[in-house]
Amino acid sequence: MPESLDFTDAAGLPLAGLTALQALRDVVGVAEGDKVFISGGAGGVGTLAIQLAVWMGAKVATTASPSGEELVRSLGAETVINYRQQRFNNLLSDYDGAFDLTGGQDLTDTFDILKRGATTASIAGIPDPPTAREMGAGLVVTTALKAASAKIRREARKKGVNYRFMFMRPSGSDLAVLAGLVDQGRLKTVTDRVFPFAQIPEAFTYLEQGHAKGKVIVQM
Ligand SMILES: NC(=O)c1ccc[n+]([C@@H]2O[C@H](COP(=O)([O-])OP(=O)(O)OC[C@H]3O[C@@H](n4cnc5c(N)ncnc54)[C@H](OP(=O)(O)O)[C@@H]3O)[C@@H](O)[C@H]2O)c1
Numbered sequence: 001m002p003e004s005l006d007f008t009d010a011a012g013l014p015l016a017g018l019t020a021l022q023a024l025r026d027v028v029g030v031a032e033g034d035k036v037f038i039s040g041g042a043g044g045v046g047t048l049a050i051q052l053a054v055w056m057g058a059k060v061a062t063t064a065s066p067s068g069e070e071l072v073r074s075l076g077a078e079t080v081i082n083y084r085q086q087r088f089n090n091l092l093s094d095y096d097g098a099f100d101l102t103g104g105q106d107l108t109d110t111f112d113i114l115k116r117g118a119t120t121a122s123i124a125g126i127p128d129p130p131t132a133r134e135m136g137a138g139l140v141v142t143t144a145l146k147a148a149s150a151k152i153r154r155e156a157r158k159k160g161v162n163y164r165f166m167f168m169r170p171s172g173s174d175l176a177v178l179a180g181l182v183d184q185g186r187l188k189t190v191t192d193r194v195f196p197f198a199q200i201p202e203a204f205t206y207l208e209q210g211h212a213k214g215k216v217i218v219q220m
Helices: 014-028 043-057 066-074 104-113 127-136 139-148 150-158 172-183 198-206
Strands: 035-038 058-065 079-082 097-098 114-122 162-165 191-194 214-218
Touching: 014 043, 014 114, 014 172, 035 043, 043 114, 043 127, 043 214, 058 066, 066 079, 097 104, 104 114, 104 150, 127 139, 127 162, 127 198, 139 150, 150 162, 191 198, 198 214
Parallel strands: 035 058, 035 097, 058 079, 097 114, 114 162, 191 214
Antiparallel strands: none
16 A cells, blocks of 8 residues: 555555556556557546556557546646547557557557557457456357457457457556555546445446546445
């Protein structure tokens, strides 16, 4: 736990922070000077992903609605596209990597903006066969995921780019990296709303509406 955070704000760090760190560092392979696109930058994962990509030396473009624009800019996004009015794939090109948090058409559209050989990491798409292997899935699940993700993988291949789904994996050493960044003032958690323990159903209802800016926390 970062020394500079209380329990409420620290609760927003582990899942979203590990997801963003592992996707950008291990799957996308972000390097200094890269151009990186992150869809859905104003949410729980996106607010941390923008800051981590900037820390890795990347220039970040993201999608947000007008109510999220100021937040994502304050976290370091240089290019902010209002997803309600414009398609990012009509505006961006030659990106070194993408981190997809919204799935669907947004996921396949990231393939249009990448350089050949670059990678889209998704946490909102369909798990692919390598993910099944990492999960230790059996033959049935692996075969099912291979079939389910075939169309997306084919689209990526046609465009000369890579598609990888990822699940966050627990890691004490990665948590230490995140806590260190928070304590150095280089990473901040964004808490949207805090619900008391008795209101867990309301917290989930709010989260499921899909408009959180940062994390939704339940206080024990
Ligand atoms: N695989 C894994 O390990 C893993 C880990 C964590 C999360 N996830 C998944 O990753 C996804 C993102 O999680 P999250 O916690 O960041 O979600 P979240 O906090 O619920 O995201 C909400 C934010 O997304 C924005 N948004 C909604 N639709 C958008 C669109 N089409 N384009 C751009 N922005 C959009 C909303 O902005 P407005 O309200 O302003 O429209 C809101 O600020 C979820 O599907 C979650 O289940 C997977």
